[in-house]
Amino acid sequence: MAAREGTYGLLAEFETPTQLVHAAENAYAAGYRRMDCYTPYPLEEAAEAIGFHQNEVPLLTLIGGLLGLGAMFLLETWISVWSYPLNIAGRPYFSWPAFIVPAYEWTILWSGLSAAFCMLAVCGLPQVYHPLFNAPNFRSGATSDKFFLCLESSDPKFEVGETRSFLEGFAPVSVVEVEY
Amino acid sequence: MATKEPQINDPMIDARTGEYREVAPGHTFKSVTEKISRIVLTPHTPLGWYFGFVLAGGFVGVLLTAVTWLFLTGVGIWAITIPVAWGFAIVNFVWWIGIGHAGTLISAILLLFKQRWRNSINRFAEAMTIFAVICAGMFPLIHVGRPWLGYWLFPYPSTMNVWPQFRSPLLWDVFAVSTYATISVVFWYIGMVPDLGTLRDRAKSKPAQFFYGFLAVGWRGSVRHWVRYESASLLLAGLSTPLVLSVHSVISFDFAVALMPGWHTTIFPPYFVAGAIYSGFAMVITLAIPIRKFYHLEDLITMRHIDNMNKVMLATGLIVAYGYSTEVVMSYWYSASHWEYFMMWNRMFGPMGWSYWVLITCNIALPQLLWSRKLRQNVAFTFIMSLIINTGMWFERFVIVVTSLYRDYLPSSWGTYRATKWDYATFVGTLGLFTFLFFLFIRFLPMIPMSEIRMMLPQAKVRPEAEPQLEAGD
Numbered sequence: 001m002a003a004r005e006g007t008y009g010l011l012a013e014f015e016t017p018t019q020l021v022h023a024a025e026n027a028y029a030a031g032y033r034r035m036d037c038y039t040p041y042p043l044e045e046a047a048e049a050i051g052f053h054q055n056e057v058p059l060l061t062l063i064g065g066l067l068g069l070g071a072m073f074l075l076e077t078w079i080s081v082w083s084y085p086l087n088i089a090g091r092p093y094f095s096w097p098a099f100i101v102p103a104y105e106w107t108i109l110w111s112g113l114s115a116a117f118c119m120l121a122v123c124g125l126p127q128v129y130h131p132l133f134n135a136p137n138f139r140s141g142a143t144s145d146k147f148f149l150c151l152e153s154s155d156p157k158f159e160v161g162e163t164r165s166f167l168e169g170f171a172p173v174s175v176v177e178v179e180y
Numbered sequence: 181m182a183t184k185e186p187q188i189n190d191p192m193i194d195a196r197t198g199e200y201r202e203v204a205p206g207h208t209f210k211s212v213t214e215k216i217s218r219i220v221l222t223p224h225t226p227l228g229w230y231f232g233f234v235l236a237g238g239f240v241g242v243l244l245t246a247v248t249w250l251f252l253t254g255v256g257i258w259a260i261t262i263p264v265a266w267g268f269a270i271v272n273f274v275w276w277i278g279i280g281h282a283g284t285l286i287s288a289i290l291l292l293f294k295q296r297w298r299n300s301i302n303r304f305a306e307a308m309t310i311f312a313v314i315c316a317g318m319f320p321l322i323h324v325g326r327p328w329l330g331y332w333l334f335p336y337p338s339t340m341n342v343w344p345q346f347r348s349p350l351l352w353d354v355f356a357v358s359t360y361a362t363i364s365v366v367f368w369y370i371g372m373v374p375d376l377g378t379l380r381d382r383a384k385s386k387p388a389q390f391f392y393g394f395l396a397v398g399w400r401g402s403v404r405h406w407v408r409y410e411s412a413s414l415l416l417a418g419l420s421t422p423l424v425l426s427v428h429s430v431i432s433f434d435f436a437v438a439l440m441p442g443w444h445t446t447i448f449p450p451y452f453v454a455g456a457i458y459s460g461f462a463m464v465i466t467l468a469i470p471i472r473k474f475y476h477l478e479d480l481i482t483m484r485h486i487d488n489m490n491k492v493m494l495a496t497g498l499i500v501a502y503g504y505s506t507e508v509v510m511s512y513w514y515s516a517s518h519w520e521y522f523m524m525w526n527r528m529f530g531p532m533g534w535s536y537w538v539l540i541t542c543n544i545a546l547p548q549l550l551w552s553r554k555l556r557q558n559v560a561f562t563f564i565m566s567l568i569i570n571t572g573m574w575f576e577r578f579v580i581v582v583t584s585l586y587r588d589y590l591p592s593s594w595g596t597y598r599a600t601k602w603d604y605a606t607f608v609g610t611l612g613l614f615t616f617l618f619f620l621f622i623r624f625l626p627m628i629p630m631s632e633i634r635m636m637l638p639q640a641k642v643r644p645e646a647e648p649q650l651e652a653g654d
Binding site: 016017018036037038039040041043044045046047050052055057061065072076080083084086089091095101102104105106109111112113115116118122123125126127130132133138140142143144 | 343352369381397399400403404406409415423631632635
């Protein structure tokens with residue numbers, strides 16, 4: 001964990017996605033690893049460029065769904081066979097075909113909730129504070145029409161002067177030093 | 181169909197494909213963002229909005245009055261009795277939940293099929309789903325007579341040592357509808373988080389910044405987040421697809437599992453699902469046409485959308501027509517059952533036969549006009565057609581519920597059904613509630629997903645060689 005003072009990183013602003021991806025690819029090739037791109041819409045190429053591949057969401061969704069399925073089916077079985085057995089039109093207590101419908105719905109319910117909330121959780125959201133919002137140009141652009149590359153100071157290769165001139169080589173609109 | 185004889189000088193038509201564009205040409209990331217966020221962030225609420233909001237609010241008042249009187253008096257104020265024990269409440273329940281299904285179809289199934297045109301209409305179609313499910317969910321709850329005991333439907337360890345009975349479709353309904361409501365809200369909200377971030381960053385007033393900032397949970401557009409966000413969206417779409425098909429199937433089991441002529445048929449699940457999508461698309465059109473006019477969104481909700489939605493209505497309408505004819509063939513000929521035969525004869529030519537013919541006219545006969553491309557691209561005609569189909573689909577449920585029940589096996593127990601003023605007040609009240617919520621939604625939340633529209637613009641693509649930026653703007 002980096003110290004929560006001083007410089008968070010250098011933020012370069014670009015006009016087009018092409019420029020951003022070009023800069024990000026070069027930064028990765030130059031050995032930078034602790035960095036991130038900020039785009040107003042999903043840009044897969046940028047994620048590729050910074051070497052981001054891990055995505056835990058599908059696995060967590062599967063686990064959530066299986067837990068929902070198991071929980072509801074076991075609950076139905078326990079209720080109908082042991083806790084409160086009722087003779088309904090002569091059907092067996094363990095009428096598993098009838099139990100499928102609620103179990104199916106709960107599979108979807110719990111996998112959907114897992115997909116949504118695990119996605120937020122692995123992204124570290126909700127987050128009340130992030131240093132990038134201190135940059136004067138970040139809020140007006142990142143969620144609207146500009147493309148940002150941030151090289152973070154926690155990267156061993158990071159050195160303010162050198163990194164700044166490295167970023168300026170890609171002709172960004174601006175390079176801003178972001179404070180914690 | 182739209183590929184023939186394109187009018188080349190119309191800027192809304194793509195010269196390469198001859199089809200209407202999904203987004204008007206010349207838009208940039210900034211113009212899209214501004215156009216959509218201005219509707220929400222403007223300090224000047226249009227007068228028309230206040231007018232509609234107050235009018236809808238008046239109907240919410242009607243609903244509250246009807247429901248209050250119902251709680252004080254009991255379900256006896258409705259026309260339900262023996263033999264027609266399920267009246268307007270169930271008709272409205274099925275109708276509303278069916279309307280909701282188009283929202284999920286647009287947001288989930290069309291996403292999986294990579295139908296890009298869905299992007300501009302999916303947000304408010306999903307909102308429509310949620311508000312329709314709110315209206316729908318209310319009916320079974322108030323229909324149980326003592327809604328304050330509604331929680332008895334859920335399995336929980338009670339001191340009475342009583343548990344629900346899992347072999348009943350009515351209990352399956354509880355799980356299907358509650359899951360559907362939850363997942364629809366979650367899908368809608370997750371899809372909105374990046375746009376809420378945009379609104380947070382563009383809001384000028386403190387309360388707006390706080391409100392959108394709170395809802396945006398700190399979204400900052402990191403590509404690491406986008407990757408996970410995209411996979412969560414796809415997963416939610418993949419999960420909503422079987423969900424939406426199962427929900428209306430389960431609702432059709434409420435009827436199909438019962439041993440009642442007119443209900444006990446295996447065609448119900450597919451035909452209920454098709455009917456749901458049919459009425460839902462009609463409702464999307466009913467909402468989209470005034471909104472695009474009022475907020476000048478013709479650039480983003482184009483003729484392409486209206487044409488495509490009309491085609492979906494035509495297709496699902498034909499599936500529904502197939503369902504109706506199957507029912508007739510089964511009852512008149514294949515079942516060889518006197519009771520089935522009589523039910524169908526009575527449904528068509530009995531004292532309430534008029535409702536069957538209203539249904540056939542609205543759902544099958546008139547929608548055939550949609551085969552004409554000219555009419556499909558006529559906004560006023562489309563709007564009227566959507567209202568006709570919504571009426572027809574309401575009558576479909578009325579026919580299923582009432583005309584199957586009012587003359588059963590014993591002529592001595594035959595009856596009729598005439599809705600009371602409280603039945604009408606509750607139904608009209610839910611129309612008001614739906615509109616009321618929709619007015620709140622279009623005023624306070626982004627009704628068109630900005631991030632998805634940005635993705636559709638030509639300049640959103642990364643070009644293979646670096647720096648050829650001059651081509652931006654198509």
